[in-house]
Amino acid sequence: MNHPGQTNLREEDLHAYVDGRLDAAARQAVETWLASHPQDAARVQAYRQQNQLLHSLFDPALAEPLPPALQAASRRRRRYVPAAMAAALAWMTLGGSGGWLLHAYYQTGETGLSIATLPQRAAIAHVVYTPEVLHPVEVDAQQETHLAAWLSKRLGTTLRIPHLQTVGYDLVGGRLLPDRDRPAAQFMYQDASGRRLTLYARLQNGTAREPTAFRYSLENKVAVFYWVDGDVGYALSGEIDKAQLLQAAEIAYRELNL
Amino acid sequence: MTADTPDIAVHIPRLRRYARALVGDASRADDLVQDTLERALRKFTLWRHGSDLRAWLFTIMHNIFINQLRANRLPSVPLDDTGENTLAAPPAGQEQQLQIRDLMTALRHLPAEFRAVVLLVGLEELSYDEAARVLGVPRGTVMSRLARGREKLQALMAGEQVPTLRRVK
Structure with missing residues (x-):
């Protein structure tokens, strides 16, 4: 000095x-x-x-628009699509939980989908879509009424969209997904840090209908709480700890039964 | 894949700015940014949560830049003065326009190790310690390169002839 x-x-x-x-x-x-x-x-x-x-x-x-190559490069990171797809495929085709998944996948007779497939389907959809930055959802939260009406119509049941703000998660929006032989819906939520939860819903008809007790499953690194309520199976997925996820699941359950 | 991984994309504009200044050519600069993003993707597990993501990205970019210099993919002194065409000069007064043109020319003739330090500190406003980490050299080396780099840049802008630095083909 x-x-x-x-x-x-x-x-x-x-x-x-x-x-x-x-x-x-x-x-x-x-x-x-x-x-x-x-x-x-x-x-x-x-x-x-x-x-x-x-x-x-x-x-x-700094202000120039990104050329397509850089958009693509950053999007690969941001969306993790190859990694997510690879993870999903590995799950579906390899041993361990994958074998179980395939087993459960075809274990659905005429009576409807086995509930065992629910957390796996939900976790795969979670892994595939939560890394999306540009297109995380098909219909965003601003059109919540439309989103609920659209997915209710496609699933053939009245879907409500639970609000999870009390546990710090805002609705991002939702999308339509294919399940084995029927449509499914995914609602995505995000907290202030960008952490995401997804709620997966599909019609759970026939004998696959179960009581509404929560069940927990850890699918790879994705924690899933799932339950059946009426004729709809729900699965809430997140890469957060079990207690936090349970809290969110309880809120979701309550919201769905308001 | 965890939902709380920070967003690399927010750092792209500054990576582009630095790359543009470092290599002097817009499309090659974007190639460098793209290489950086792709390597960052592959190595993302090596990034320590809580550490400075931007500094980490600059470090990756610097390492790629150095490797490319070695591999001669990025000549440190371009053969022709295409810089004026690829770098859209911002609106400025005539005197500043001249200075900007002098600066572009001078930067291209400044050896890469000095250029990197002058840009990281003067343009990207990294602290000396951050610049040292990015470049993988001691802080004292950053300081001496900064001093010599600024001095050389000033001399180049003042019109010092640099025939020995010009490549001949």
Whole structure:
């Protein structure tokens, strides 16, 4: 640091002064030095001008629209589509839970879909769609009434969209999905940090209809609480801990039965 | 895949700005950004949560840039003065226009290791410690390159001839 009376200005302090990285005392010391050393003062001025010119020259690049290649590159990251699809495919085709999934997949007779497929279907849909940034949903939350009406019509039952604000999640929107032989719906929620939950719903008719007790399943890293209420099977998925998810599931259940 | 992974995309504009200044050509700069994003994607598990994502991305970009320099894919001194065409100069007074043109020319003739430091500090406004981490050199090296880089840049802008730096083909 330089102080009045000191004989030399350290080169480092001159640059830190240019870059605005000195505290008040050090800044004062540099200014005192510069007042009596015009050559250094000229350098300070020149280097500051360099910085200003760099900004004038290159700041416009900040505002330019992204070329398609960069959009694609960033979207790959943001959406994680290849990874998500690979995860979904691996699940469906490999052993372990995948084998179970395929087993459950075809274990549905005429009476309807086995409830065992519900958390897996929901978790796959969760993994595929939650990384989406540009198109996380087909219909967004601003058209909530339309979303509920549309998906109710497609699923053939009256769907309500639960609100999860009390646990910090806002509705993002929803989309229509294919389940094995019927449509399904997915509603997506997001908290302030961007963490997402999805609620999957499908008609759960026939003998697959179960009591409404919550069940828990960990599908890969996705936690799922699922239950059947009336003729609809619901599954709430999230990559959050079980207790938090249960809290959200309880809110969802209550909201659905208002 | 976790929902709380931070968004790399918000850093793209600044990566583009730095790349543009570093390589001096808009399309090659965007190639560099794209390479950076793709490597960041593949290496994302190596990024430590809570650490500075932007600095990490700049580090990746710098490493790719250095590798490309070595591989001679990005000549440090372009052969022709295409910069004026690829870098749309912003509206400015005539004197500033001249200075900007001088700066573009000077930057292209500034050796890459100095250019990187001058840009990270002067344009991207990284702290000296951040610049040191991005470049993988000690802070003292950042300071000495900054001092020499600014000095050289000033000399180049003032019209110092640089025949020895110009490539001849």
